[in-house]
Amino acid sequence: MEHVSAQENLRFMKWHGAGNDFVMIDSRGRKPVVSKGLAAALGDRNRGVGFDQLAEIRSSDVADIDLDFWNADGSRAGACGNATRCVARYMMDQTGKATLTIRTSRGVLEARADGDLVSINMGQPQTAWNEVPLAQEVDTAHLPIDGDPAAVGMGNPHCVFFVEDADKVDVAGIGPEYEKHPLFPEHTNVEFASIRSHDEIRMRVWERGTGITLACGSGACATAVAAHQRGLTGPRVRMELDGGWLTLDIRDDGVWMTGPTAFVFEGQLTPAFLKGL
C-alpha cells in the first residue's frame, strides 16, 4: 500500500449504475494507491467492502481525469462503462459541468449529462479477431463455439450468446465455462441476450473477474453491436438487465451508452485494513 501514510484513513465512495456496483477512490493530486492486493481485499464482500469493480480517479494531462478499473478478484479491466458513468456524475456534481473527458486504457472518452442520466461514448467496437482479442483468426460474428456466439471488444472482451429466453439461462452454471474459454487468451465477459423487438433486448451477464452482475455497460454495448451486426435490431436499442435499463446508440463516432447512476455512501478504510496490502 503505497502513497498513503500508515497512520491515515483512505476515503472511498460506493456507487452503482443500474445495480452494477463500484468502489470509487479519488486519487487526484497524489500518486495512485490502488494495487491488485487492495482491489482483491476490498472486493471481498465478507472481509472488505464488496464491489463489482473498483475505479480509481487520477489527475490527467490529456483529459479532465484519468480512470483505471479493477475487478472484484483484483484483475485489471480495460473498460467499465457503468463505473465510467458514475465517475462522470461524481465529477459533474463537483464541477457543475455537463460534459467531461475521461482517459481510460482505450483512449479519451466523452461523458455528457442527460437529465438525471449520464451518457458515455464508449468508443468504436472492436470486431477484428486480434482486437477483441481472440487466440486465433476466426469469424468474430459467428465463433466456432456451440451456441454460435459473437465476439466483440469494447476495450474489454465480450462473448455474446443470442438465446430464446435469457431469463431461462443458467448464467451461474455456464458463464464460468466460457469466461476462461481457450479462444479468449485474456478470458472474457459472457452475455446472454434475447431479442424482444427491433429496438429492445433482454440481457444477463457473467462478468470476467467478478461473476454475475446486475448490469454491465461495456457488455450492453457489445450485445447491441452484435445484435445490429446480425440484423436482429436497429442501431438504437433499449436493454433490460437484471438491475435496470440502459440505452445504446451505435453512431458513426462510437457506441453511446446512457443510464442511471446512484451515490450510495462514503466511507474510510482504516490503517489496520490497509496494513500489509
Ligand SMILES: N[C@@H](CCC[C@H](N)C(=O)O)C(=O)O
Ligand atoms: N461492469 C463493467 C465491466 C467490467 C469489466 C469486466 N468485468 C472486464 O473484466 O472486462 C461495465 O459496466 O462495463
